[in-house]
Amino acid sequence: MRILLISSYHPLPTNPARGTFISDRVELLRSLGHEVKVVNPLPRMMKRNEMGRSTLSGVAKAPRYSHPVGDESREVFHPRYFRLPKPSLSIGITNNSLRRLKSKVIQWLGDWRPDVISCHSVWPVAHLAAELSKQFNVKWSLTIHGYDFDVGIKSPQTKSIISLCSSADQLVIVTKSHEGLAKDMGLKSDPIVIPCHAEVGSEWEQSMRKPHRRWRRSKLEILFPADPRRPEKRHLLAVRACAELEERGWVVNFGTLKQVPRELVWDRMVSCDLALITSERETGPLVARESILCGLPVAGVDVGDLASWLPARCISTSDTPSAIADAMERVLEGEVDDFTVPKYYLPEQVGLQLEKLFTLLQE
Structure with missing residues (x-):
């Protein structure tokens, strides 16, 4: 099957950490035998505007085309659209700018034609997916990865987000927590849940490691698996929780x-x-699942779907440094035999769900 994947996020030459969940999805689809082409629209912006958010790093000087792992056959197209630093001031202009990218994408594709279109994230790139769906007379799916429902739905872009979600032939959400919100949008069909799959390189995958050191007399290596510049990751809260551990005698x-x-x-x-x-x-x-696959225990606050599959002792009772430190101590001093990533999140199961999705779209 020929799949055209359109996404706001994708790794860039100078920012390989950006949107790795998208490149993972692309590789999973290719491993299933599908032919995938990727379009990653980027806003026109100056270098100094990248400072506003770490996920914008590398965008200003990104090339028109990139080639992951140096493979010319896996070219990614990065067309540019217009957007002001404050998107709320240019919603209409940005929407039209995305629609006008249609001709550039068609030119890049040449004689290649998709059987289905898979769009990841809503505003503004779903406007391009909708236009191309009409152009090629194929169905398209829209996958919500979180931001559009957690933040975007409360922003000035609300009307655009709801309109795009309801126009998609199939809405896909990656967590059941968004199911209620999605069903209130007047969709063409009920949303389906397909999570981002968890996978690490075979060299790094290993069974869970139980600490054998004398914890309070040797250094404890705590990993904050995120960019500290992103405010929603609450880096300062993690620092304070580790400071609480040190007050209890741990060397962190x-x-x-x-x-x-x-x-x-x-x-x-x-x-x-x-x-x-x-x-x-x-x-x-996703980093929690990857950590477990690498044999690394996880502790944290009750966020996303963590509480649905991690042992209860790993989840703090509140978002305070003291409660988080309690959770870390419970994990460090307990067993690790019950740490496992459910099959639901592994490539084989996610691949089966994707096959069903695209077969449905072709009917």
């Missing part, structure tokens, strides 16, 4: 992950003692 070495390639992320996961998650909003988080 606290490390973060700031815009690094996946291989370095997994290197850190296999070398640390505990992953700490303090995010304010998440749909996964």
